[in-house]
Amino acid sequence: DAGVIQSPRHEVTEMGQEVTLRCKPISGHDYLFWYRQTMMRGLELLIYFNNNVPIDDSGMPEDRFSAKMPNASFSTLKIQPSEPRDSAVYFCASSSHRTGGETQYFGPGTRLLVL
Amino acid sequence: KQEVTQIPAALSVPEGENLVLNCSFTDSAIYNLQWFRQDPGKGLTSLLLIQSSQREQTSGRLNASLDKSSGRSTLYIAASQPGDSATYLCAVRMVTGGGNKLTFGTGTQLKVEL
Numbered sequence: 001d002a003g004v005i006q007s008p009r010h011e012v013t014e015m016g017q018e019v020t021l022r023c024k025p026i027s028g029h030d031y032l033f034w035y036r037q038t039m040m041r042g043l044e045l046l047i048y049f050n051n052n053v054p055i056d057d058s059g060m061p062e063d064r065f066s067a068k069m070p071n072a073s074f075s076t077l078k079i080q081p082s083e084p085r086d087s088a089v090y091f092c093a094s095s096s097h098r099t100g101g102e103t104q105y106f107g108p109g110t111r112l113l114v115l
Numbered sequence: 116k117q118e119v120t121q122i123p124a125a126l127s128v129p130e131g132e133n134l135v136l137n138c139s140f141t142d143s144a145i146y147n148l149q150w151f152r153q154d155p156g157k158g159l160t161s162l163l164l165i166q167s168s169q170r171e172q173t174s175g176r177l178n179a180s181l182d183k184s185s186g187r188s189t190l191y192i193a194a195s196q197p198g199d200s201a202t203y204l205c206a207v208r209m210v211t212g213g214g215n216k217l218t219f220g221t222g223t224q225l226k227v228e229l
Contacts (some may be wrong), residue, residue, distance in 0.1 A: 004158070031215055034164030042203065043159075043219040056216060091158055095215070101148065102208075104217065 004107035006092050008036040012113045019034075021110045024073055029083030033104060034077050035065055035091040049075065082114045117142045119207055119220035127226045128150075128195055136190040138205035143183050146208040149217070150179050150190050153202045163190070166212070189192045195227045 005024040013019055025032050031048070033048040047057040052069045060067070069075040079086055089111050093104040119139045135160040147166045151159040163172045163179040163219050165188070171180040180188070188205055202224045205215040 033215075042221045045216050045218075048215060052216075095157075097215075101163040102215075103149070103164060104159075106157050106160070108156075 001068075001102060002059045003096055004092055004105055006090075006107035007109050009108065010111045010113075011047060013082055013085055014115050016081045017114075017115075019082045019112060020076065020084075021077040021079075021090050021112070022074045023077070023092030023107060024074070024091070026096075026105055027073065027107075028098075029094035029096040030072075030098060031095045031104075032075050033093040033095075034075070034095065036088045037109070046077070048060060079112075082112075084114045086107065087112055087114050091100075117145075117203050117207060117209060118220045119218050120206060120222050121203075121205060121220035123223060124221065125224040125226075127228060130195060130197060130227055130229055132195050132227075134192050134195055134225075135194070136203050136225070138188040138190070138220055140186045140188075140218075142209065143186050144210045145183060146210045148179075148181055148188050148208075149206050150205065151178075152187075152205045153204060153222070155201075159204065192225075195225075197229055199228050200226050 007022045030051050034046040037043045046059045047067045049069045066076045089109045091106050091109045093106045095104045120139050122137050127214045149164045150162045153159045164218050165172050165181045168177045176193040181188045204219050204222045
């Protein structure tokens, strides 16, 4: 398996622009997680899905952030409009509880810089 | 609110040394605790997962222990190698109210020198 795939790997944009981050989880995994990592706040969970349904979005910082999972193999995290304080590394992770495993498998991350 | 702390924030050791990384958490009602490794510019890789009913888990040169009542976990690395250089994070999952959410510590940046 190719693991969790994220795109783009790097994104540089200007304040006010819309940013869309993409994630393809490991095939067969039923949980998908979006995290944000910064030096100041460390690694924070933004939202997670179970069977394509958002379960907990309490970590989403504000209405400018939205996430969707239209099917089991694809999710997006959108920031509109983007602000410089959104600059961070955004990770997607997936896991499967059907086989009893709870380990989360992380993608390589998207490094976002908002100017 | 669960808070996870890791000490030290950074550690530099010579190759071959045995070392211990520490993780503490404020709420002992955890479901499990995991240790992850993060290489620069990369995502996280799970190393060990300890269920709340377990005391320790081992994988190769790594041994993780859990003392739930005192809110502590340690990651022991035997005979450290330069390839062990990375940031190590611990994360806890709560029994209730957290679903499958993980709360991460701030990490310990380890450098193993030749």
